[in-house]
Amino acid sequence: MVAVLLIIVPLGLAFAMPLFNFVSKRIAAYLPIAAMVCNLILSILLLPSVMENTRIVILGGLPPPLGIHLVAGPLGVGLSGLISLVGLAVSIYAWGYIKQGAQDKYHALYLLLLSGATGAVLTGDLFNLFVFYEILCISSYALVAYLGDRNGVESAVKYLIQGSVGSGLILVGIAILYGMFGTLNMAQIAIHIDNVDSPALFLALVLLVTGFGVEAAIFPLNAWLPDAHSSAPSSISAILSGIAIKVGIYAVARVLFTIFGVAVVFQYVLLLGLATLLIGEICAFSQDNIKRMLAYSSVGQVGLIVFAMCIATPDGVGAGLLQLVSHALSKAVLFLGVGYLVARSGSMSLSSLNGIGKRMPVVCFACVVAAFSLVGLPPFVGFAGKFLIVRAALAGKSIFFTVLIGIVFLATVVEGAYFFRMVQTLYFKDAKRQIEYKKVPASASIPIMALVVFIVALGVYPDVLLPYLKSAAADLLNKAGYIKEVLG
Amino acid sequence: MRILISCVLLVILSLGLVFALEQAPFGSNQIDNADKPGRFYLNQGMEKTGAANVVTSVVVTYRGFDTLGEVTILFIAAIGLGAVFHSRKKVKRYEKEKQSASLILQTGCRFLFPLIVLFGTYVFIHGHLSPGGGFQGGVIIASAFLLLFLGCEEKKIPMKSMNTVESLAGIIFVGIGLAGLYWGESFLENFLPRGMDYMLLSGGVIPIIYIAIGFKVGAELAGIVAGLIERNP
């Protein structure tokens, strides 16, 4: 029953934020840090005990099929651990980075975003997944528009319109599923779904995958991502890229694997993931604005993760999860680092960042390490992710997958090209005007370097993650196991 | 061109939807057997929670976590609105001269305001007995404040206290949930005694939560409307 605290602690602190506001203005900045520390400790404590048997946390006094319940499985607790880790780093960064605007409102929204993400990852009920997904989306609409500048508000409006249409479709999907099965509990739906075959089932699947796909940024649905991630404040784009997309992918995966599990749909979503990868990388290649380039690269990486997951073998899903972890860490470091690069150099265009490596060595070193990890070079965690994905794809020994892997590598080469171009701009180009930069505050370099240490440590010794990945992949993949755990 | 494409797509979409919905076996058969939640709430709803209005018992206890999420969303909307409007330059783009409302309107508003608030509170206090509940009552209170904003401009609305009511109600809700965790064995458990049927205090935790939600929704929506009319809280 400790798992409930993972959601309630950030929620309660966010509700209490206006009260703290009367006490003192600056205390608001410390609450997210406290909440995330507590979440991190809770999930680390919970993880080993959850590995053997998943804990079912009953809410509202009723056993699973009747009331809402949380499924604290290895996948759920693992993802909430990742969320709290990246959330902690970003909240320490935001303590020093967010100075203008209604800061206490920013920190409340930030806390709610993270509690929405943690809730969505843990819940076992379909409508509850929708509600937490909604919390995540609406708080990210508000946070994207936090700066109130022209780009921020415009991207927030577009994000909102696309997101709410997506949520509408999810609601229609849930209505159809409830109409046919009379229950909202994912496990119960999964049981009854096999003995019913009607076109409404396919329609519900399409609507749910499309609705959750909007946040998971699969190909045609990710038009909001480049605008939102490039015009949001950097700490927010780090959280959006690092966490929000991952919750979208988790939701799509949960719907696809646990509820429906229809083989032909995996191929279809696999091709969609591949299309996302290709389009994300090619668009990123021709970008001049650095944050927009990173946003498109997030789109590409999402395509890679979805591609890996839809191989639908335990290895494939495990590889997808490792790539998910590596992308969350590396992209968070990149966005946090670029935040201060842009703040100090004034403009977001690559040409204005020439030769900044000499004046901000720590931040640029972190960006280079994160870029190398995203491209998948050996001593970093990205390599382990890419290696596992290729191994899982080629395990089937089918020509079709070898061709697909060829295309994936084509996209990875394009990705390598624009990341190495960024490295050259940072270090090997001479700045036009020698202006002196203020030093990057410790509140920014400490979280960045901490995440870099994680990237390198997991890269050098990824075996520490293997057992968690295997059981998380099993938690996602085998329906029978999930049903047995939930409904006993 | 755009109209043509969207028409074609919408026709396909509507075909798919109607075709699927017609085929889907809706209607009475989905909650016929007992293990389905719908039937369980109806049969044991009255004994378990003591609330006459089964929908309220579902909203507050059985699916209380959704309602907690729901209230957070409203809280996010209010705060998001405040954040978006906080950093706006105090540009007065156009200053229509505001002639104050006529006397009849002002006195009418001042007279009607308490009545509407009373009706709103009635609705959410009797949430578990008669139709209606926290959300509907809160909205009615918010419309009372709306009437006040439109009618009499110069009446100062204590926005500061509105915020405290809002967050206090939120903390009460979470507190009751935690108390359920502490006394009962699960979050948002209905641990208080059931009380007499059809009486005001029946239904254990439900009326307290619904009153808290009523205040919270009322305060938040009033804050949202005030924020929109540039009476930033």
Place this chain on the structure above:
Amino acid sequence: MFHQSTYFVGCVGLMIVGLYTMLTKKNLIKVIIGLSLFETGIYLLLVVVGYIQGATAPIFSRTTGSPAEMVDPTPQALVLTAIVIGVAVLALALSLTIRLHEHYGTLNLRKIRGLKW
């Protein structure tokens, strides 16, 4: 089966008109009106899913209310939550529209294209 086809036509029609408005109209506020129409259609669909022919409202009172023939209460709980989510999103959308109008001076979506490609 009860005459559900009228309701299905009603809610699918509402959804289609809402989507049509969002797809073709240029003004941002008209698009948001389309959004709220779309969501109203969805709420109608959600409630219709729970309706049972000839059943009464799920509210007990001293005199009436036998659990056997009552309508399924869960979809009504879902709709309550969905409506309030709808209004929250709507309020946020319109506040952003006002800020957008201050920046751009217009609400024509063809002109609000600062961020593209």
Place this chain on the structure above:
Amino acid sequence: MEESLEQILELSLTLLMLGGAVCACVFKDLLNAVIAAAFVSLMAAILFYFLQAPDVAMAEASIGAALTTAIFVIAIKKTKRVEEE
């Protein structure tokens, strides 16, 4: 099956609602469009009543018709009233 009064009423209300929705989509003046949308919400509230869902009817009537319209009117007051071509 004989057409009971209730079914006829429901059918007419649905058609009214769809007509209101089309008007909301077509009107040039945004205020008229908002009023049409409010009318649609009202019709939906009445339909909810027919579907034996009083709670939802009250919620849809108060939020859908009253509050949404109020927010829309405030937003239109702050921006342009007529949808320019």
Place this chain on the structure above:
Amino acid sequence: MTLGLLLIVAFGGALLVYLPGKISSKLRDVWAVLVALAVLLGTATFYGKSVHDALSYQFLGLPLVLRTNDLSWFFAIAISGVGSFSIIFSLSYIKNRERTDFYYSLMLLINASMLGIVFAGDLLSFYVFWEIMSWATFLLISYNRGNALPAGMKYIVMSMTGSAAYLVAALSLYAKYSTLTFSAISTQITTASPGFTSFILILGFMVFGIKNALVPFHTWLPDAHSEAPSPFSAVLSGILIKMGTYGFILFLYVLVGFHQFSQLAWKAVSLQSVLCWLGAITIVIPTFIALMQDDAKRLLAWHSIGQIGYIILGIAYGTSLGVAGGAFHVLNHATFKALLFLCVGAVEYRTGGVRDLNSLGGLMRRMPITFIGALIGAFGIIGMPLTNGFVSKWLIYKTLILNQDPFLAFAALLGTWGTLLSFYKFLHNIFLGQLPEKYKDLKKAPTSMQIPILLYSGIIVLFGVLPGIPLKIIAGFVTSFGLTPLNVNLWGIVSETGTLNTINLSMAVVSAFFAAWVVFAFSRRSVPTTAQDTYAAGASIPRDKYQYSVEFYNPLYRMMGRYLRDVVDEFYGWLARVTQMTGEIVRRLYTGDARDYVLYIVLIVAASIGLKIWWPT
């Protein structure tokens, strides 16, 4: 001293070079040289030992194996030798440049990763060290800015495509045999279908062809070598390309085994002949393009590609003589190419970065040691009898003639002529000819530069006169590949079809040289006149320009220039432009209009419904 410890020392030394760097530059230089020499000694101790220890540390559940045998020791000693000489050379070359810690740490890192590649016992650790080498090389190539950046980009894009092909090959092997260690794969692959082995080998040729700069993949090498700092160009040309050769040997002889490789054919075109002809083309075309170059380092770079052709020709040929010739040429090319790059580096250091062959000349008197080094290096690359180049080219020619392959032999011969001509131009334009005024008071190359030059020259002559020393090791691993054993004695190869005896050969050369010197000594001295005052019928002559060595091969260039346009390079440039264009078009999808974004969502749902109705899978 286990292999793991050696690698840890190498990598640790590379990463820790920043610490002494913070204290003082002198301490950092000492530290760098110490680490390089320690690695050299460490590899030397593994002479003759064949160690095979699986590391206790597992990566993703796969065992990592480090092993050494004659083949990897042969490469390892070359790597550490060339590496340490370059570090010694760059002590003064890099002294007053900025970011010297960065330079030294990357040089040592590349050294260490190359050692890792050579000692790797399974495909995974091979790949890990390969990738570290690639991105470290990218950083070093773009070290001096300006147009080194596009060169670095071209290099890293091609090397990433190569690594992608490698990963596909390695993991399809893993999918089939669920193991990655060389020994396990080589036993199991004999049963594989020809299609699968040729698929693996073609991918391997792509990877190692790119690193080796075989013709279709050679376009990155001229830019990378001419833009990289000279000591690193020496390492790059000398030994880094040879990692591709090591890969070739590994895939052809260790993994697949030559017998199975020679069977692979596709409608009468056997894979082996394709590789040989690729080697031949790589000999001819780049050598004649090198002829036209005016930049000294670019000329040397094009020659590196040419010489690689010899090595690949030797190895792909498959007879023991051929493989021995190819492997020996690896070592020789490492020595004389590194020597030539170091001499150009010394000249560049003294003349302040001037590499243009048309504006140098007559540096023989001012920098005698560098001239001697360049002379011996040029003799080596041409294959003069006294130098080691002669021995390896002799072996390669021997195999071609013995197996009656006239066309390949003619191509090799053509290559040697090209080398002869271009190195005549190289030596003459830099060292012989007239000394321009501005280099009147040019100082000698600093001692820390002269030591590696002299050492290289010594090695070239030593291996030229006594080739037995390296040939014994090569014979060792050639027999381990299952080819016919060679009997090797100290000064050559004894075989019934023509023995090579370098002792009497060098005796003949020395006596001929002595006779020529006697004739020269007693002949009448001619009056040395400066080329400046030649009579030009009163036309005003630009004083510096009027040397007959300027635009040395212009008439030849006018004749052949049209055919030597680097078509392959333009193809890659076109490919890059195409991706940029598609990027521009594809990103138009995000039109910026919110209604289009909603259209996309409806499109997806409608498309899936349409798919479901009309194409019921």
